[in-house]
Amino acid sequence: MDIIWSNLPFLLKGAYYTLLITIVSMFFGSIIAVVVAIARLKGNRSIRWLARAYVSIIRGTPTLVQIIIVYYGLADYGLNLQPLTAAYIALSISIGAYLSETLRGAIQAIPKGQYEAAYASGMTPIQTMKRIILPQAIRIAIPPAGNTFIGMLKETSLVSVITVTELLRSAQLLIAQYYVYMPFYLAIAVMYWILSTGFSFILERIERRLSIYE
Amino acid sequence: MNKYGDPMIKTENLSKSFSGLEVLKNINLTVETGEVVAILGPSGSGKSTLLRMFNGLEELSGGRIQVGGISVDANQSQRERNKQIGKIRLHTGMVFQQFNLYPHKTVLQNVVEALLIVKKIPREKAITLGEKLLKRVGLLEKKDQYPNRLSGGQQQRVAIARALAMEPDLMLFDEPTSALDPELVDEVLAVIKELAHTGMTMVIVTHEMEFAREVADRIIFMADGVVVEEGTSEEFFSRPKTERARKFLKMEEVIN
Numbered sequence A: 001m002d003i004i005w006s007n008l009p010f011l012l013k014g015a016y017y018t019l020l021i022t023i024v025s026m027f028f029g030s031i032i033a034v035v036v037a038i039a040r041l042k043g044n045r046s047i048r049w050l051a052r053a054y055v056s057i058i059r060g061t062p063t064l065v066q067i068i069i070v071y072y073g074l075a076d077y078g079l080n081l082q083p084l085t086a087a088y089i090a091l092s093i094s095i096g097a098y099l100s101e102t103l104r105g106a107i108q109a110i111p112k113g114q115y116e117a118a119y120a121s122g123m124t125p126i127q128t129m130k131r132i133i134l135p136q137a138i139r140i141a142i143p144p145a146g147n148t149f150i151g152m153l154k155e156t157s158l159v160s161v162i163t164v165t166e167l168l169r170s171a172q173l174l175i176a177q178y179y180v181y182m183p184f185y186l187a188i189a190v191m192y193w194i195l196s197t198g199f200s201f202i203l204e205r206i207e208r209r210l211s212i213y214e
Numbered sequence B: 001m002n003k004y005g006d007p008m009i010k011t012e013n014l015s016k017s018f019s020g021l022e023v024l025k026n027i028n029l030t031v032e033t034g035e036v037v038a039i040l041g042p043s044g045s046g047k048s049t050l051l052r053m054f055n056g057l058e059e060l061s062g063g064r065i066q067v068g069g070i071s072v073d074a075n076q077s078q079r080e081r082n083k084q085i086g087k088i089r090l091h092t093g094m095v096f097q098q099f100n101l102y103p104h105k106t107v108l109q110n111v112v113e114a115l116l117i118v119k120k121i122p123r124e125k126a127i128t129l130g131e132k133l134l135k136r137v138g139l140l141e142k143k144d145q146y147p148n149r150l151s152g153g154q155q156q157r158v159a160i161a162r163a164l165a166m167e168p169d170l171m172l173f174d175e176p177t178s179a180l181d182p183e184l185v186d187e188v189l190a191v192i193k194e195l196a197h198t199g200m201t202m203v204i205v206t207h208e209m210e211f212a213r214e215v216a217d218r219i220i221f222m223a224d225g226v227v228v229e230e231g232t233s234e235e236f237f238s239r240p241k242t243e244r245a246r247k248f249l250k251m252e253e254v255i256n
């Protein structure tokens, strides 16, 4: 137990990176999701096709492979990204694909009458999407998106392979130093668990807050 | 929006098909400024489709339509048509069978939304106007509630206030009371009647015969996508000219 306490600051720093990567990727992933969901529903033929291809490719390949391609693969073409930057990019692109599907379903669940009421009052399609449809769709998408976010928190462990010192890699580094496994792995398991529980808690609060009109 | 004396709505050989099926055929009609017109007819006769063409919620397939001096016709380019429809909508309010209130916005926000987003008037002015309209439909005390907390009748009155917020010259109603429990119908009809007395031009699709008779200056009776009969409310209900209309009135009488 002592080796955990004495190395706690190091592990907490790893936890900080895990959290940071999760939040940054969530943020950019959500932006990608909105754009891609709308592109798939309202874009012209080639835009729809492009958006579909993106979703299909990302969902059809392992996240680990995507991370490696962004970091090591792009380096072949002279694009040398910082590990952390590569992690942000790969995970945002990945989560964006999953979230866009969730959001697309949510947008499709909004009744036609909502568009008609907005159009009849003179709103343009863009105003309607922004003010009437998306706010409702996002509320519908939040519970499933929450699950994606929690899954995401755990998937950040994958970026340890590109030398980002998040939680998993901090444990691995300590193990290399002390030659004991269990205490460190248990410690980070507990920390992952605390983080995801905290996340669920916050998401539930947000959900409840947004459902006041139901 | 139009010179005094011009009709508010004028259609010429208006037609509409849904994937090859013609649901409106050669509709020629006018609605005068200040007139209250009820569109009656059996289910599936094309009443809603016609009403929705007045504000461009349905595209036209043929002919021409003019609303408040702004015309849309089948020969214009899509872009041109959209532009004209956009102009028409600024002067036209619509009330739907299912209310279609925005569930994520409060009653007051529902009413002022288009004022802020479309007309871009200052928030305070919009709120003053919104509250005035809510008072008019008797729902000012509900202004901070979300629509789902309201009864159907209250929701529909909010929807009417929302449509009035843009200060339209023309109001369109598509079966405004058909989704309501019977005991809630009257409060909505009362608001519409009150509106009729202010001289608002209105087109109302309804199955409420008594209401139509009372509030409408003129009846347009449709069946199978054509206007079968037109006349003053008095003429239509006491001396229907066509067999089809007589049959329809008899049916409605049996139902009610």
Ligand SMILES: Nc1ncnc2c1ncn2[C@@H]1O[C@H](COP(=O)(O)OP(=O)(O)OP(=O)(O)O)[C@@H](O)[C@H]1O
Residues within 6 Å of the ligand: B018, B023, B041, B042, B043, B044, B045, B046, B047, B048, B049, B050
């Ligand atoms: N979006 C659509 N796609 C295909 N057909 C449609 C569509 N909207 C309406 N129709 C058809 O057009 C015809 C006229 O429909 P409309 O809704 O205008 O009738 P209505 O007179 O309003 O009937 P109701 O009294 O039942 O509301 C019907 O045969 C209907 O099935």
Ligand SMILES: [Mg+2]
Residues within 6 Å of the ligand: B047, B048, B049, B175
């Ligand atoms: Mg109808």
